[in-house]
Amino acid sequence: MTPSPRPLLNRRLAGFGTTIFAEMSALATATGSVNLGQGFPDTDGPEEVREAAVRALRDGRGNQYPPGPGVPELRTAIAEHQRRRYALGYDPDTEVLVTAGATEAIAAALLALVEPGDEVIALEPYYDSYAACIAMAGGTRVPVTLRPSDGRFRLDLDELRAAVTDRTRLLLLNTPHNPTGTVLTREELSAVAALAVERDLLVITDEVYEHLVFEGEHLPLAGFPGMRERTVTVSSAGKTFSFTGWKVGWVTSSPDLVNAVRTAKQFLTYVSSGPFQYAVAAALRLPDEYFTGFTADLRAKRDLLASGLAEAGFEVFRPAGTYFVTTDIRPLGATDGVAFCRELPARCGVVAIPNEVFYDAKEAGTSFVRFAFCKRTEVLHDAISRLKRLRS
Known part of the structure; x- marks a missing residue:
């Protein structure tokens, strides 16, 4: 048969x-x-960043498996960047994780933190990997739509609040936002933070365009009251330094959340981009x-x-x-x-x-x-x- x-x-x-x-x-x-x-x-x-990668290759740094959390030089540079730019202090040994780009960081975070049946609220329109990663984790995607008004796409905070249910596990935010170009304001982020604290939600923030803000300012959600211990902040080098093929991203968060994300990440790529990690460390230390x-x-x-x-x-x-x-x-x-x-x-x-x-x-x-x-x-x-x- x-x-x-x-x-x-x-x-x-x-x-x-x-x-x-x-x-x-x-x-x-x-x-x-x-x-x-x-x-x-x-x-x-920048040429000096590319040359830093060449030096790493020639010096044999990163040509073999780098450490699972990322090379210490890059983790330290990421922590320095967060402190210098946003006054956010992270321990490079326990609160920073290097990933194969932001896409892997988001995938690992969702796989680590979402159980089948959990609801994940994502701002719509959303980067296409969000939907696939939520599906792979067995979660249910709940969109909250940014709608055009007065020349920009805006978040309806009442709609966001109404989307939260007893099954909501986390919010997945992207600011500056692809594809609309919206940068969430301090008032909007304050409201999101208050909602997350009130309803005891985790938040993943995709901040890969953090250095591409033309109007307003980029404010990491992790810096708002009550958010550092419940926010997984994701960023990467590709957009900021124009080396998108290197695929070097990172996560900053509390030790417990970083450990959870690392547990999933180690069974995805395990490690990646060895020599490029040293170059990105140099890039993050470029002058203002x-x-x-x-x-x-x-x-x-x-x-x-x-x-x-x-x-x-x-x-x-x-x-x-x-x-x-x-x-x-x-x-x-x-x-x-x-x-x-x-x-x-x-x-x-x-x-x-x-x-x-x-x-x-x-x-x-x-x-x-x-x-x-x-x-x-x-x-x-x-x-x-x-x-x-x-x-x-």
Whole structure:
């Protein structure tokens, strides 16, 4: 008797196919289009950081398995960074964990802290790995939607409070927020912190764009009253130093939470990025001028692309942070963002990302499209010139 067929893919991952980033980047290559879809820079970061990686390779530092929590030099640099930037004190030996990028940090944290049936509240639209990682942990995703108002996407604190139930285990926050560019304010974060304390919730904060804030300021949630012992803070080197391929991320939190995340992380990659960890330690110690100059350069590129998109006919939501601009395509007579992005390369030779794929409530995001501006200025000018064909 032939056994009944069973799907090969774990049912928790049913519906998670190839990511939209892979699809659109392949489309960019196939059509020779300007790729403003996937968020990676088209230039490398500081030369002194790259040379630090070369020295580590040549000196034999990190060529074999590095320590499980990360090399001491990097863990110390991360702790110094948190203290210098945010007055947050962490013990590099017990409260810092190095990961294979922020994506692994988030996956390990969710796998460690979420039991099957637990509810995880995530701000929507969300980075696509959030949904997959919550599913792999057996959790139930509960979206709270950021909605456009007065030129920005805003968090409805009443909606957030209403989403919390007796089954809620944790909140998964991303600020500065990808893809909308929203930077949560002090008042918003204070309300989130008060809710987490009141309802005894854990919080994972994805802060990979912490140094890409153009308006307002980045405030780690861990610094708010009652939050240090219940917040897992995640960040990485890729976005700040333009070495996204190195995949060096980290977690800072209390010893108990770091130990829990490490328990899951050790069975994912175990360790990674040995020589690059030494280079990132050097990067985190760059002078303040690097960080201010980097932000100023991206702010100018944001303004260039945002203005160009407006001239091309899009409604533009100018981001307060990250390196993405969200637009509404309805002024161009279109309503389906997925179809629009698939047709855009043929129409004008530019690739973007449809925000709909970052929503559970698809109707809330169907007309929004995201463009990345972490590219050379001449590339942005070329893209803007091409996009203006949409109005002709």
